[in-house]
Amino acid sequence: MSPINRNKHNELAARMRQLGVKEEDIRENFIHSSGSGGQNVNKVATCVQLKHLPTGIEVKCQRERSQALNRFLARRRLLDKIEAQKEGKKSAEQAKWEKLRRQKRRRSRRAKEKMLQKKKQQGEKKRLRAQPLSGDD
Numbered sequence: 001m002s003p004i005n006r007n008k009h010n011e012l013a014a015r016m017r018q019l020g021v022k023e024e025d026i027r028e029n030f031i032h033s034s035g036s037g038g039q040n041v042n043k044v045a046t047c048v049q050l051k052h053l054p055t056g057i058e059v060k061c062q063r064e065r066s067q068a069l070n071r072f073l074a075r076r077r078l079l080d081k082i083e084a085q086k087e088g089k090k091s092a093e094q095a096k097w098e099k100l101r102r103q104k105r106r107r108s109r110r111a112k113e114k115m116l117q118k119k120k121q122q123g124e125k126k127r128l129r130a131q132p133l134s135g136d137d
Helices: 006-019 036-041 069-086 092-103 109-129
Strands: 024-031 047-052 057-061
Touching: 006 069, 024 069, 047 069, 057 069
Parallel strands: none
Antiparallel strands: 024 047, 047 057
16 A cells, blocks of 8 residues: 555646656656665665656655655655746745855955944943943042
8 A cells, every 4th residue: 555645646646747747757766765764774775866857857855764655755846846947936945055055155345344333333332331430439
């Protein structure tokens, strides 16, 4: 018995038809997974690699210990990428990597000066809040 519900299989097939993706256009490879999973992972090729030949998009899935489930998830991920390419959108994963790259990028000289100036202003505000020294001592 398949670990995936029949309705989900039908939805995936309908989505493939809608995007014009045929099973013949997909090259499928099975690879030994890595990571946790114990003997099952070492013994069985549960990692699924799909390549859509017309677009050249490749997807790998080794999320689950079941090969059948990974096949389903890999096809879903492949369709997401094909759909994003057709619509000209960036995939969520690509957007995440770009955001991370922007965050790690060095600041420009102007941005650095501006940030330091604001810090100085904030420090000056705090210094002025301090209790005045009393002359009674």
